Amino acid sequence: MSKKKSSLLVKIVLAVVILIVVLFVVGILLIDPIAKNALEKGAPLVLGTNVSVERIHIEPFNGRVEITNLVIDNPKESYSSEYAIKLGDIVADVNLATVTKKKIHIEEMRMKEVNVNYETNVINSNLQDILDNVKKLDSSEKTEKAEEKPGEESEEKTLQVDVIELDNVGVSVLAKGAKAGLPIHVTIDPMGPYGEGEEGITPVGLTMRILGAIVTTAIKAGGGTVSEAASTVGTAAADAAVGVASSAVEASKNVANDAVNSANQAVGQAADALKGLFGGAKKDDAKPGDAAAQTQPQGN
Numbered sequence: 001m002s003k004k005k006s007s008l009l010v011k012i013v014l015a016v017v018i019l020i021v022v023l024f025v026v027g028i029l030l031i032d033p034i035a036k037n038a039l040e041k042g043a044p045l046v047l048g049t050n051v052s053v054e055r056i057h058i059e060p061f062n063g064r065v066e067i068t069n070l071v072i073d074n075p076k077e078s079y080s081s082e083y084a085i086k087l088g089d090i091v092a093d094v095n096l097a098t099v100t101k102k103k104i105h106i107e108e109m110r111m112k113e114v115n116v117n118y119e120t121n122v123i124n125s126n127l128q129d130i131l132d133n134v135k136k137l138d139s140s141e142k143t144e145k146a147e148e149k150p151g152e153e154s155e156e157k158t159l160q161v162d163v164i165e166l167d168n169v170g171v172s173v174l175a176k177g178a179k180a181g182l183p184i185h186v187t188i189d190p191m192g193p194y195g196e197g198e199e200g201i202t203p204v205g206l207t208m209r210i211l212g213a214i215v216t217t218a219i220k221a222g223g224g225t226v227s228e229a230a231s232t233v234g235t236a237a238a239d240a241a242v243g244v245a246s247s248a249v250e251a252s253k254n255v256a257n258d259a260v261n262s263a264n265q266a267v268g269q270a271a272d273a274l275k276g277l278f279g280g281a282k283k284d285d286a287k288p289g290d291a292a293a294q295t296q297p298q299g300n
Helices: 003-047 126-146 203-221 226-233 235-242 247-261 264-278
Strands: 051-059 064-072 085-094 103-120 158-161 164-175 184-191
Touching (some): 003 126, 003 203, 103 126, 184 203
Antiparallel strands (some): 064 085, 164 184
């Protein structure tokens, strides 16, 4: 091979290598906005309402995903609160070895600064409307799974999540059409594991579990009972109720019956619960193992 041809070949190889590197770098730079766009378009199909995200940051080399300010809007214009649920910070640690497999393994998911506006008229609520849409999809998935022919395997990705933590959770209870007041700070114990079996858990199924915990907490913070939460949430409440602990719930039990009579009393009930918290039970009165809720107001 002549010197001229050899030099040309080297230049071509270098050009190809540079092109590959450029495409790879561009792919890394674009992965965040692509993920953000996908989430904002896909989540409403599951939740039945608009979802917005301030920022998604993916670190592909260590399996870390960070989502900032994920806001779930109210499902109908008739609700007056600014939003239904706001998750200030979500961090997930993904096992990179499972990313290309059918079941993706999330080792830990942490949700911080969780703000919930529970807007209700006793008969229904903004959170119930959202949950009802997720339950329909969950039921549809189960029906499709049952109708699968022997040997037929679904191509849908599933998940395994070892633990989910929700930190600094504040719930504002308000009558439909009213303005949100000061949130009641509650505690939700760590949840999981989910999807340990071969089939894993679907994203919709996981959403059901997380929403189940949040809705159960909101209902109890508004003076409801675990049985009332279970009738609203369904199967997910059985998982969530065990991990929900809040002194706000205990403080509001005495006025639970009054809340059923009028939607307006739900606001007064939340206020009574707050007053009870500030002068509530002493730490010595708590049972061993109970996760007592904090009493600090949390901003929306």
